[in-house]
Amino acid sequence: MAVMTLTRSTIGKKVIMAVTGAVWVGFLAFHMYGNLKVFQGADYFNEYSEGLRHIGSPIFSAYHLLWVARIVLIVAVLSHVWAAVSLAQAARKARPEQYAQKKNIHASYAAVTIRYGGLAIFFFLLYHLAHFTWGVRAIHPDFIPGNAYHNLVIGFQNPLNVILYLIALVAVGLHLYHGTWSMFQTLGFNNQKYDSSLRGLALALGLLIPLGFATAPLSVLFGFVTL
């Protein structure tokens, strides 16, 4: 059966990683672009954030399509982690003895970056949701439900948050770069002729998304975006 093969074979798991990763890349591109609306002022930004809750209206009621998107993202991230752990276990089984001296060069450097970076992004995501979506008091001292602009500005007036987000964005950039590159390999685009353009594409994604995201926290910190 197709689904069984997808979840049991190495290539199937890699396809799961690529597809679920692409879902998140799409979300990140959309989220980063949406965040840039912070430069258009409080009303515009809050209207946009409110619009997301009513996305698909009047056909869909408030939150319905948003929840569909949330469920797709949750299923995607869980499948991505499951396939990653499963592939790593299979790789370990294929080499029962540890390396006498493991040299973290090239491929293994990327693997290490992507594993620990992925774990860091997962924990960042929980922090981020607590910070801006759930409004946990211990993390966000002045959270006002429905006022995304206020929450964002107050959040990034604390330099520690800016530092934390910037570190997370470096992890996101490296993950996007290595992840996209290994996806191209899986899909068989490892033709010498295209190698440099594909690397360029992976690099562009790994740079543009984090840089776009970084503009909001830095602009708040340096006083360009205020309440």
Ligand code: HEM
């Ligand atoms: C500087 C970077 C970022 C900023 C300023 C930012 C800002 C925000 C804000 C303000 C919200 C709440 C929107 C609302 O409830 O109205 C939000 C939600 C969210 N963000 Fe971010 N974000 C950033 C980076 C990221 C990254 C890197 C990820 C993923 C790895 C991410 C994933 C999410 C998710 C999943 C939600 C919840 C959406 C929902 O279910 O309602 N964000 N973000």
